[in-house]
Amino acid sequence: MTDGNTGREAYPDEAGAPGSGRSAKMLGGGLAVALLAMIGAAGGWLLAGEDGASPGLPAAESGVSSSAAPSGVPSPTARTTAPTARTSGPTRSTGLTVPPVVGTDFEQARDELRDLRLSWRLVFGTESGRDVRRTVPPVGSPVQRGTTVALYVAGPAPSLRAPDLVGDDCADAAEDLVEEGLYPRYPTGRTGTVTAQSPKADSTVHWNDEVALTCGEEPDEPSAEAPPTP
Structure with missing residues (x-):
């Protein structure tokens, strides 16, 4: 009794069928190659991600903007204008000056200073005469009322x-x-x-x-x- 397979061709599911081992080996090898290709692609992607990062750039500090200033635009210069020193207002001039008493008798010079409400101090010398040789402040100097004017007399005190x-x-x-x-x-x-x-x-x-x-x-x-x- 025959089953119609007169040539005794082997089916794939039958054990010992010719060619079944070769097909299994080819299928396993293909899977291995595909797996290696996937691993290689993943490794290359990771390496490419690391190489793409810019080397030498420090991480931005907390609270500090990492955006760089536009190229060619000068940074604003800090204003360092020194504060102006405050000075007191000018002394109001009274129009009073040391009178021209050089060459006059020291008593007359003293009386003139007193009439102008100026104080005086007599400084006697070692020469002869009662005339005033110089004054301190000098004649013509602006003074305030009450200022003491020194009268330098030529001779000694009488x-x-x-x-x-x-x-x-x-x-x-x-x-x-x-x-x-x-x-x-x-x-x-x-x-x-x-x-x-x-x-x-x-x-x-x-x-x-x-x-x-x-x-x-x-x-x-x-x-x-x-x-x-x-």
């Missing part, structure tokens, strides 16, 4: 007699001394009546000398009556 000031008011006595060219000194205060002075009245003194004024209450006069006898 001599004079000390005035009698005992019994006068202390303030009035001081004014008299200044008028005479002397300077008052107050050992006990500036109020009250002059009870004593030194040097004494009519003593020889010189311009710029000091006279001490003892001011205060006048001492009680001693009683002329004799004390009672016990």
Whole structure:
């Protein structure tokens, strides 16, 4: 009894069929080649990703923009203008200047300064004469009222007699001394009546000398009556 396969051709499912082992080997080899190709492609993609990164560029710091300034556009320059120093306003000029007293008698120069409400200081020299040789500040210098002007006199300080000031008011006595060219000194205060002075009245003194004024209450006069006898 026959099955119609007279040539005894082998079917693929039959064991020992000719060509079945060769087909299996070819199928397995193809799968291996395809797998290797996929692995190679994946490795190449990874390598390409690493090589594509720009080398040497640091990561942007937190909070700092990583965008670069446009090429050719200059960066803005910081303004460093120094603050202007504040200066006080100019002193208002009074129009007052040191009068032209050089060459005049020192007493006349002193009186002129006093009329202008300027103070004075006499500096006597070693030559002869009463004339003013120079002033400090110089003549013509702008000054304020109350400024002291030094008068440099050619000759030495003249001599004079000390005035009698005992019994006068202390303030009035001081004014008299200044008028005479002397300077008052107050050992006990500036109020009250002059009870004593030194040097004494009519003593020889010189311009710029000091006279001490003892001011205060006048001492009680001693009683002329004799004390009672016990």
